[in-house]
Amino acid sequence: MAINPHNRGPLRTLSVLALLVLGLYGLLGAVSTWGEAQLTPKLGLDLEGGTQLILKPKIIGNEKISEGQAQKAVDIIRARVDGSGVAEAEVTTQGGGNIVISLPGTPDKATVASLQKSSQLRMRATLVEGAGAPTPVPTATPTATPSATPPAKGTSTAPVTGKPKATSTGTVTTAPKSGFPPALAAATKPAPTATATPAATATPTTSKSPSTAVKPKNASDLAWVTPELEKAFTALNCANPKSTEDIVDDPNKPMVTCSTDGRAKYILGPAEVFGTEIKDASSGQKQTQSGSTGEYEVRLDFNSAGTKSFCDLTSRIVSLPAPRNQGAIVLDNRVISNPVPQAALCAGNASITGNFTSASAKVLADQLKFGALPLSFGLLTQDNISPTLGGDQLRYGLLAGLIGLLLVVGYSLFQYRALGLVTVSSLLIAATLTYGLVTLFGWSHGFRLTMAGVTGLIVSIGITADSFIIYFERVRDEVRDGRALKAAVETGWVRARRTILISDAVNFLAAIVLYALAASNVRGFAFTLMLTTIVDIIVVMLFTHPLLSILATTQFFGEGHKWSGLDPERLGARTVTYAGRGRVTIAARRAAAQGNQS
Amino acid sequence: MNSFATFGNDLYTGKRSFDIVGRQKLWYTVSAILLVLAAVGLFGRHLNIGLEFRGGSEFRVSSISNTDNFEARGKSAIGSLDTGSDVIVTKIGDNTVRIQTEKFENALSDKVETALSKEFKVSADKISFSTVGASWGQSVSQKAITALIWFLVLVSLVLALYFRTWKMSMAALVALAHDLVITVGIYALAGFEVTPASVIGFLTILGYSLYDTVVVFDKVRENTLAAEGNGRLSYSQAANQAVNQTLVRSINTSVVALLPVATILVIGSRLLGPGTLLDLSLALFVGIAVGTYSSIFIATPVLADLREREPAMQELKKRALRFQSAQARRAGAVPSADENPTEDASPQDVTRVPSASSTSTTGRAMHPYVQTGPRNQPKRPPKSKR
Numbered sequence A: 001m002a003i004n005p006h007n008r009g010p011l012r013t014l015s016v017l018a019l020l021v022l023g024l025y026g027l028l029g030a031v032s033t034w035g036e037a038q039l040t041p042k043l044g045l046d047l048e049g050g051t052q053l054i055l056k057p058k059i060i061g062n063e064k065i066s067e068g069q070a071q072k073a074v075d076i077i078r079a080r081v082d083g084s085g086v087a088e089a090e091v092t093t094q095g096g097g098n099i100v101i102s103l104p105g106t107p108d109k110a111t112v113a114s115l116q117k118s119s120q121l122r123m124r125a126t127l128v129e130g131a132g133a134p135t136p137v138p139t140a141t142p143t144a145t146p147s148a149t150p151p152a153k154g155t156s157t158a159p160v161t162g163k164p165k166a167t168s169t170g171t172v173t174t175a176p177k178s179g180f181p182p183a184l185a186a187a188t189k190p191a192p193t194a195t196a197t198p199a200a201t202a203t204p205t206t207s208k209s210p211s212t213a214v215k216p217k218n219a220s221d222l223a224w225v226t227p228e229l230e231k232a233f234t235a236l237n238c239a240n241p242k243s244t245e246d247i248v249d250d251p252n253k254p255m256v257t258c259s260t261d262g263r264a265k266y267i268l269g270p271a272e273v274f275g276t277e278i279k280d281a282s283s284g285q286k287q288t289q290s291g292s293t294g295e296y297e298v299r300l301d302f303n304s305a306g307t308k309s310f311c312d313l314t315s316r317i318v319s320l321p322a323p324r325n326q327g328a329i330v331l332d333n334r335v336i337s338n339p340v341p342q343a344a345l346c347a348g349n350a351s352i353t354g355n356f357t358s359a360s361a362k363v364l365a366d367q368l369k370f371g372a373l374p375l376s377f378g379l380l381t382q383d384n385i386s387p388t389l390g391g392d393q394l395r396y397g398l399l400a401g402l403i404g405l406l407l408v409v410g411y412s413l414f415q416y417r418a419l420g421l422v423t424v425s426s427l428l429i430a431a432t433l434t435y436g437l438v439t440l441f442g443w444s445h446g447f448r449l450t451m452a453g454v455t456g457l458i459v460s461i462g463i464t465a466d467s468f469i470i471y472f473e474r475v476r477d478e479v480r481d482g483r484a485l486k487a488a489v490e491t492g493w494v495r496a497r498r499t500i501l502i503s504d505a506v507n508f509l510a511a512i513v514l515y516a517l518a519a520s521n522v523r524g525f526a527f528t529l530m531l532t533t534i535v536d537i538i539v540v541m542l543f544t545h546p547l548l549s550i551l552a553t554t555q556f557f558g559e560g561h562k563w564s565g566l567d568p569e570r571l572g573a574r575t576v577t578y579a580g581r582g583r584v585t586i587a588a589r590r591a592a593a594q595g596n597q598s
Numbered sequence B: 001m002n003s004f005a006t007f008g009n010d011l012y013t014g015k016r017s018f019d020i021v022g023r024q025k026l027w028y029t030v031s032a033i034l035l036v037l038a039a040v041g042l043f044g045r046h047l048n049i050g051l052e053f054r055g056g057s058e059f060r061v062s063s064i065s066n067t068d069n070f071e072a073r074g075k076s077a078i079g080s081l082d083t084g085s086d087v088i089v090t091k092i093g094d095n096t097v098r099i100q101t102e103k104f105e106n107a108l109s110d111k112v113e114t115a116l117s118k119e120f121k122v123s124a125d126k127i128s129f130s131t132v133g134a135s136w137g138q139s140v141s142q143k144a145i146t147a148l149i150w151f152l153v154l155v156s157l158v159l160a161l162y163f164r165t166w167k168m169s170m171a172a173l174v175a176l177a178h179d180l181v182i183t184v185g186i187y188a189l190a191g192f193e194v195t196p197a198s199v200i201g202f203l204t205i206l207g208y209s210l211y212d213t214v215v216v217f218d219k220v221r222e223n224t225l226a227a228e229g230n231g232r233l234s235y236s237q238a239a240n241q242a243v244n245q246t247l248v249r250s251i252n253t254s255v256v257a258l259l260p261v262a263t264i265l266v267i268g269s270r271l272l273g274p275g276t277l278l279d280l281s282l283a284l285f286v287g288i289a290v291g292t293y294s295s296i297f298i299a300t301p302v303l304a305d306l307r308e309r310e311p312a313m314q315e316l317k318k319r320a321l322r323f324q325s326a327q328a329r330r331a332g333a334v335p336s337a338d339e340n341p342t343e344d345a346s347p348q349d350v351t352r353v354p355s356a357s358s359t360s361t362t363g364r365a366m367h368p369y370v371q372t373g374p375r376n377q378p379k380r381p382p383k384s385k386r
Helices: A005-034 A067-083 A109-116 A153-157 A182-188 A210-214 A227-235 A304-317 A358-371 A387-416 A418-444 A451-480 A485-517 A523-552 A585-597 B002-013 B024-045 B070-079 B106-119 B134-163 B166-190 B196-230 B235-245 B247-272 B276-308 B311-331 B347-355 B367-372
Strands: A050-059 A090-094 A098-103 A121-131 A255-258 A264-274 A278-288 A291-302 A327-331 A334-337 A349-353 A375-385 A578-580 B056-061 B087-092 B096-101 B127-132
Touching: A005 A418, A005 A523, A050 A067, A050 A109, A067 A090, A067 A098, A109 A375, A121 A304, A227 A255, A227 A264, A255 A334, A264 A304, A264 A327, A264 A334, A278 A358, A291 A304, A291 A358, A304 A327, A334 A358, A375 A387, A387 A418, A387 A451, A387 B247, A387 B276, A418 A451, A418 A523, A451 A485, A451 A523, A451 B196, A451 B247, A451 B276, A485 A523, A485 B134, A485 B196, A523 B196, B002 B235, B002 B247, B024 B166, B024 B276, B056 B106, B070 B087, B070 B096, B070 B106, B106 B127, B134 B166, B134 B196, B166 B196, B166 B276, B196 B235, B196 B247, B196 B276, B196 B311, B235 B247, B235 B276, B235 B311, B247 B276, B276 B311
Parallel strands: none
Antiparallel strands: A050 A098, A050 A375, A090 A098, A121 A264, A121 A327, A255 A264, A278 A291, A291 A349, A327 A334, A375 B127, B056 B096, B056 B127, B087 B096
16 A cells, blocks of 8 residues: 555654554553553542541651651551551552551441551560460450550550659559469469560670669569459450550550560550660661671660660569569550560660561561650541442543533534544543553552542543644644645644643643642542643644644645635635645635636 | 634634733723622632531431431431531432531541431441541641642743743733632632632642643744734734634633533532532632633733833834834725724734735735835844844
């Protein structure tokens, strides 16, 4: 088939577009066949149904949080969401450090409250240790809940700093030490072997200043164990991941809790070292004079207050019998580590060793660092969309889009006749590209199409169509100036291209600013606006213009058929146009027409 | 249809020309009245701030088979829990009821859901609810203001660079502020609810308004550069011609942009009820309409006013007047001296009146030279004055 040499350039451009579309859908097909992508765009919660929580991390007593702290906050929330056992939950960040949690279905109030809790790390002394599952003691009523627990809300408001620690100890020493029933004591016996926590040994860095050990050792006193605590301890079932949710971590009181893996449970003395007193925590291989030992350790540095409290704690418990010689590091109500100090540690730093791997040492070090950052989370919004409503929204949104598209098509056919068909096909190509891109972004960046995004797509129909209008009007202007269509298309294109590019640039800028600064889920709107602006430029450059160039060489358009929308006579080009090769377009036709009339 | 094409032709050639730039006082007055109305609305009536800015809870019960007496039933369902706050119950579409309360204990929402599902006899999964803390709306509006400032700075820079004159940036921003104030004013006057989605809609209007203005200004720049070169039109006349030539595009664009937005608006208000979709589309609908008006009637006259004060432009005006009167004399058609020079002022038109009878004359702008003698080469001012 012979190709009009005039069409070679445009055809090449069109084939670039074809390659682009094929590549896009090829990639999509590939990742959906071999990867986890799906062939339809991922839908947001407002279209699919589910719950979205937006949390704002706050540091207690501090206004702003830094980038790194925000990242830590996200890690904490992610760990909590994973821990709550909700499947398919997504945790993302949004402009301004807000954390967005998306959950399918409706979470119960306790889950929501537990996500909001402030993150608190404290070190306590171990009083009693037991196996994680409830002990089969006949007196233990399985329904008994810790009686000392007010609603979980209390936890987040508990002040972390500034409270004098273990001040009440003086009165407790006089209390009877009898509160330790044999049943419970028996239950605790097998516990030390049942714990999965590494048999941690704190290496002595320096052991001196015995004078500091004069302090009363009451935080480890068994007198803390009241009958209520025993009851709570017996009832506690660490196999249930939600068992620690209601536990109140009051720094002045002893507490009952589980280890993070749920295999051991403890009664702990009042808090002695606070997370805020930890200056830094790091992990790495243990270094000795002979070099690296290959054993991993977690190093801790305390500030001056922390050094003193830690010194008090370690020097007191180091001589106590097991399990009371264990310290307990409690994060978010759970014991994350229970190292046994080998000596009184008073130098302001310590290292925890045990059966750490590189990864587990890092996890513990990170957890200790979270502790240094008393974050709490304010609930900004909670949206719960029922699947029915979501489905309705999607259906009506699509309906609106379809009707809008049909109206635009109808209007452009009315205004531009056959040229309107170019608009229609360009819009279809734009829709194809946008659909593919939205789906692909859903796979690669977890982009979910929300109602706002659908609105953005519908609005962009108008803006995309406007590029064609600018172009067509420019071509018409050139035809009015008396140019032949082929020339008019080229000249009009050069001028229209500039206008299209600058106006799209302004649009794109608006979308970027919106995207970067929008706080809510309307971000989807900015994103689709951004996407469609780029698609618009691609389609105008790679499809509409080459198509029009090719059409200009056809008889229907090139000679300005009445229905082509580019009829020079109707466009007021009342003058002679030299069409090349001695042909004159308008004058010849007009002469013919006049000849017929006369 | 035919008449619309002819209308476009006439506007392009200048046969029909609306004196838009010349009557700037009229448009300024119209806009001033609108702005005053907007201000009255803003300060007199205040904006109807949505739930998202005040904080509160909203429940939506969908697929209700019997919505009779929904208001009392909704209130009694909530009232039985004695939350002690105002309850607003509205019906959306055919079978959905929306219940809004302020200051609501989050922990109570389970009970409310149960009460509502019992009252309206639907299963619990047909009930949606959302809670918004009071700080949420604040953080959204704060972000919006930051976004606004950033956007204005960036856009002024881009436009000043692209058009090579800060006056175009300036005029575009005046039109922008005009659009924004009027849109917000319309919201206040009509009592539409302002939600975070509407705020985003307002920000989008900024983009659209500028977009529209930029298209017109691009043509203005093209025409005025030509005018500065050949000295046939004053700046205002060239700008007016540009506005007229892009008028058809402006109308087409606005119709095409408004059609989908209007569809969302109708479907949103009829079937979906208040939500992101409706809020966004309402803000956009109002904004696009106002934006189209301002890009034609405000931005270009303001630009022309700004530029006409320059000495070079005054010079151009004198040159253009000289040329036009000479042209008119030569062509034999004597326009009366007191006629407004911006009307029927384009060179094509001046020459075409006599040439219409003769088919041998082309409609091109340079052809008058052919009639009047040797062709002058286009003059360009020195680079420093461009």
